[in-house]
Amino acid sequence: MNTQGKVFKYPDNVDTDVIIPARYLNTPDAAELALHCMEDIDTDFVKQVQPGDVMVAGWNFGCGSSREHAPLVIKTCKTGCVIAKSFARIFYRNAINIGLPILECEQAAEEIAAGDQVKVDFDTGVIADLTTGKTYQARPFPPFIQNIIAKGGLLASLKED
Amino acid sequence: MGMTMTQKILAAHAGLDSVEAGQLIxxxxxxxxxxxxxxxxxxxEFNKAGFTxxxxxxxxxxVLDHFVPNKDxxxxxxxxxCRDFACTHCVSHFYDVGKMGIEHALLPEQGVVTAGDCIIGADSHTCTYGALGAFSTGVGSTDMAAGMATGTAWFKVPSAIRFNLTGKLSADCSGKxxxxxxIGMIGVDGALYKSMEFVGKGVHTLSMDDRLCICNMAIEAGAKNGIFPVDDVTLAxxxxxxxxxxxxxxxxxxxLYEQQIDIDLSQIVPTVSxxxxxxxxxxxxxxxxxxxDQVVIGSCTNGRMEDMEIAYQTLRGKKIADGVRCIIIPATMKIYKECVEKGYVSAFIDAGAVVSTPTCGPCLGGYMGILAAGEVCIxxxxxxxxxxxxxxxxxVYLASPATAAASALTGYITAPQEVQS
Structure with missing residues (x-):
């Protein structure tokens, strides 16, 4: 599996309240919620994002609430993956459980610029910045988590077990 | 190698003699x-996966608590x-309007959670119950669905930071x-993926409400859980x-701990984020x-009885400053009723505050106290x-009930001591 697209760059500590503000959480409908993805810090994201595009952020991406709606709206916007220096633990868990690809890579998150074209190979963890020509190696998932992802998420993996 | 308190609880619930940090269980x-x-x-997710x-x-x-009584x-x-699911599956701990409270105040109060438990909750502040000596952590909805179906969850065993508490808080300070x-010392990811274990001679000086408040915000340092040892205060x-x-x-x-941080409680001062x-x-x-412009006293962090008592001590017989809206939200129906019976609600109303039934409402910008552009709330x-x-x-500035109530009286952020007569 891989993705290729344009980079949207975000700072450290992007919290779930800006990924999807709680004022919209009176519905579980992902398509409706996705209209508001990132709007409190980036009103252009929803207008500009194309399938396969990549979010690149700093430390502690997805901190704050446990709302699964956060990775869900990013996925529903057809974002190809999120690369960050680190992820908050509940967001990390939720992303795996719902099948949103995420990669931890400090150097890539530091160096890749907004608007760059990047290509990401989830199997190898190789991130290629096609704009600068540089490549980066993300930390691979442990086999236990790879198994959940390969089976299509947590519930699908439980059914199979 | 010895285990932390969190690791002991996880090992017991995994049916293992021992576990170590990083192990998947x-x-x-x-x-x-x-x-x-x-x-x-x-x-x-539960239905989609075919669980019955x-x-x-x-x-x-x-627990219905975020938007109830329903805002729209x-x-x-x-x-x-939620109601239909609870009814279909005969969920015994279903809390609707009239019985409900803010979940993390309600479950300890009602005795639903206890020492030694292993708990997941689809709410990040589920880490609150560590105050009782339980392992308790926030997860997402898919984990909740899987947990409801199987009664199990996977965890990566966390390492821990040991907070050695000594001394005693001054009268104007509390767990908040x-x-x-x-959090100011270690940062919002200072305990990322880790346990925060609170130990030391200072522990026994902290009330259960203080401990619940401290563990509640472990997630705000990125922690997987916060936990206190079980002592006489817990057992009582x-x-x-x-x-x-x-x-x-x-x-x-x-x-084995990754780090030890010493905290002298007597040196803590009223603090604002x-x-x-x-x-x-x-x-x-x-x-x-x-x-x-606004003061909110409540939430899963600070809507408990001691918080209401501090607000009462500060506000009784006084007036909220002109131009300030003060919203007080007891966290459970039991606390709400006690506030009525003790005359706190009358005192709050006389001071110019409003008192709501339990809800998470304003904390997450849901309803019941939403801010306009440029407005400031403590x-x-x-x-x-x-x-x-x-x-x-x-x-939004975060503070203790004492600091928030003091600020309500002056209209500016105010340390509790400044309004004590």
Whole structure:
């Protein structure tokens, strides 16, 4: 599996309240919620994002609430993956459980610029910045988590077990 | 190698003699929790995956607290989804309007959670129950669905930071000042993926409400859980309340910690987190120039009885400053009733405050106290992110009930001592 697209760059500590503000959480409908993805810090994201595009952020991406709606709206916007220096633990868990690809890579998150074209190979963890020509190696998932992802998420993996 | 208290609980629930940091385990769950925002997503996943029964109707807790009494039609539909699911599966711990409270105040109060438990909740502040000596952590809705179906969850065993508490808090400080001070020291990801274990001679000086508040905000330092040892204060709290027998776990003497941080409680001062991160802490006394439009006293962090008592002591016989809206929200119906019976509600109303039935409402910008552009609120809640309580150009300062109530009287951020007569 891989993705290729344009980079949207975000700072450290992007919290779930800006990924999807709680004022919209009176519905579980992902398509409706996705209209508001990132709007409190980036009103252009929803207008500009194309399938396969990549979010690149700093430390502690997805901190704050446990709302699964956060990775869900990013996925529903057809974002190809999120690369960050680190992820908050509940967001990390939720992303795996719902099948949103995420990669931890400090150097890539530091160096890749907004608007760059990047290509990401989830199997190898190789991130290629096609704009600068540089490549980066993300930390691979442990086999236990790879198994959940390969089976299509947590519930699908439980059914199979 | 010895185990931390958290590791001991996880090992026991995984059926293992020992575990070590980084190990992936499958653990049995004592309680699986959800609320009116996260449960509908879990119900959808549960049904979609073809599950037909919950693992144990007495081990699932569903609490309607974020948007109830329902703020609008969509919120009402979400509550109805929860209600129907609870009815279909005979969920014994289902708390609707009239019985409900803010989940993390309610479950300890009602004895649903107890010492030694392994708990997941589809709400990030599920880490609160560590105050009782339980392992308790926030997860998402899919984990909740899987937990309800199987009674188990996978965990990566966390390493831990040991907070060695000594001394005793001064009269104008409470658990909130402790946890804000710690988050200011270590940052919002200072305990990422780790346990925060609170130990030391200072522990016994902290009330259960202080401990619940401290563990509640462990997530604001990125932690997987916060946890206190079980002592006389814990056992007195659980006595006559706990539905199940408490089980006491202790960290091994040779347990491995990543770090030890010493905290002298006597040196803690009234502390405020400035916008827009909980780690932006400063002494309340240094923020006197900050004018406020609104005060919120409540939430899963600070809506308990001791918090109401502090608000009462500060506000009784006085008047809220002109131009300030003061919203007080007791966290459970039991606390609400006690506030009525003790005359606190009358005193709050006479001071010019409003008192709401239990709800998470304003804390997450849901309803019941939303801020306009440019407005400033001092709140006893737990997050001050951009747009958390309303408009993206509004600001939230986090503080203790004592500091929030003092500020309500002056209209500016005010340390508690400044208004004591």
């Amino acid at each position: 499958s653990a049995k769950l004592d309680i699986v929790l959800g609320n009116d925002i996260t449960t509908p997503v879990a119900v959808n 029964e919950v693992f144990d109707k007495d081990r699932v807790a569903i 039609i969509k919120a009402a539909e979400q509550s109805k989804t 000042d402790v946890i804000l001070t710690i 709290y659980l006595d006559g309340r706990s539905e199940r027998m408490p089980v006491v776990y202790e960290a091994d003497a040779d347990a 400035c916008p827009h991160l909980p780690e932006n802490t400063r002494p309340a006394a240094e923020l006197g120039g900050v004018k406020i 709140a006893t809640t737990n997050r001050n992110f951009v747009g958390r309580m309303g408009h993206v150009d509004s600001k």
